[in-house]
Amino acid sequence: MRWTDLKYLTAYLIPFSAFYSVYTGEWWSYLTPVLAFLIVPLLELRQTQTVDLDDKNETDRKNNSLFFDFLLYLNVPIVYGIIALFIYQNLNVQRDIFELIGMVFSVGIVLGSNGINVAHELGHRVNRLSQLAASALLLPSFYMHFTIEHNLGHHKNVATPSDPASAPKNMSVYEFWWVSVTGSFISALNIERYLLKKKGIGPNSIQNRVLLFALIEAVYMALLLFFLPWWVTLLVIASGFIGFLQLETINYIEHYGLRRKKLPNDKYERVRPVHSWNSNHWLGRVMLYELTRHSDHHYRASKKYQILEHKEEAPQLPVGYPAAMMMALIPPLWFRVMDRRIPVF
Numbered sequence: 368m369r370w371t372d373l374k375y376l377t378a379y380l381i382p383f384s385a386f387y388s389v390y391t392g393e394w395w396s397y398l399t400p401v402l403a404f405l406i407v408p409l410l411e412l413r414q415t416q417t418v419d420l421d422d423k424n425e426t427d428r429k430n431n432s433l434f435f436d437f438l439l440y441l442n443v444p445i446v447y448g449i450i451a452l453f454i455y456q457n458l459n460v461q462r463d464i465f466e467l468i469g470m471v472f473s474v475g476i477v478l479g480s481n482g483i484n485v486a487h488e489l490g491h492r493v494n495r496l497s498q499l500a501a502s503a504l505l506l507p508s509f510y511m512h513f514t515i516e517h518n519l520g521h522h523k524n525v526a527t528p529s530d531p532a533s534a535p536k537n538m539s540v541y542e543f544w545w546v547s548v549t550g551s552f553i554s555a556l557n558i559e560r561y562l563l564k565k566k567g568i569g570p571n572s573i574q575n576r577v578l579l580f581a582l583i584e585a586v587y588m589a590l591l592l593f594f595l596p597w598w599v600t601l602l603v604i605a606s607g608f609i610g611f612l613q614l615e616t617i618n619y620i621e622h623y624g625l626r627r628k629k630l631p632n633d634k635y636e637r638v639r640p641v642h643s644w645n646s647n648h649w650l651g652r653v654m655l656y657e658l659t660r661h662s663d664h665h666y667r668a669s670k671k672y673q674i675l676e677h678k679e680e681a682p683q684l685p686v687g688y689p690a691a692m693m694m695a696l697i698p699p700l701w702f703r704v705m706d707r708r709i710p711v712f
Contacts, residue, residue, distance in 0.1 A: 475609020
């Protein structure tokens with residue numbers, strides 16, 4: 368391990384701030400959204416975008432280092448620890464509505480950035496431990512079907528009308544939330560039914576992972592309701608909703624308006640770097656485990672986050688991912704800034 372590898376510890380700023388938000392309350396309840404969507408964007412405005420150029424020896428070293436994997440797995444106890452603290456604080460400390468709203472957003476941001484985002488990275492790996500960790504990180508946001516649809520649906524259909532997670536031009540993020548949330552679940556269900564049919568297994572079998580995941584999520588919710596007051600359960604569920612809406616907002620900005628050409632054989636051209644929006648702002652990159660180098664991820668999905676490369680030909684967002692997410696929440700501003708930047712193929 369080299370000291371430069373420690374830059375990815377920056378990703379723990381979000382859960383650390385959420386811990387402080389939940390533990391302290393009052394105005395500090397809003398520390399995490401302020402950090403993620405105000406302080407980080409402001410810092411990125413002053414940053415020079417950097418491009419790391421590693422030689423083969425350095426790439427091999429990073430690829431084989433267990434340190435980078437450890438950083439991902441550490442998010443499992445961190446995420447569940449923050450949920451436990453959130454529950455404990457609400458059972459033992461009286462908070463007003465103002466504080467509770469801030470806490471829900473703080474915990475929800477953790478579930479999105481250190482939960483679903485890390486699950487996205489681990490879900491592309493084939494070993495059993497990674498798959499279990501990915502499922503555990505997706506559970507609190509009720510999005511366990513994500514790995515199936517993302518790996519077998521999104522990566523195949525990205526930047527086409529068949530992909531619910533690729534936003535067409537002029538679609539607002541609010542419309543996209545509905546389209547992607549419902550469409551991705553239906554897509555995951557159809558993918559799983561197709562895979563089971565190939566094995567001669569019925570769609571309602573216990574081997575249907577989408578139905579199994581839905582059952583696990585239902586049991587999780589039932590346990591919350593059984594052991595906790597209804598209002599605490601509602602807060603935990605609400606934070607999960609914030610988590611998956613954060614994911615879908617990222618999905619929105621990653622492929623907005625980008626479309627693959629349809630070839631004469633009625634198939635689409637192969638996925639190229641021009642079919643994903645990238646950002647090379649350093650702080651957002653490392654805090655999101657290089658998610659912002661999305662073009663290289665689509666080029667080879669099994670490539671680990673620490674060796675993802677900048678693609679010069681990929682369209683670049685004018686701001687980092689956190690600022691782009693905030694901009695997307697104001698559709699007229701988003702359309703005005705982004706529509707003229709959509710490349711013409």
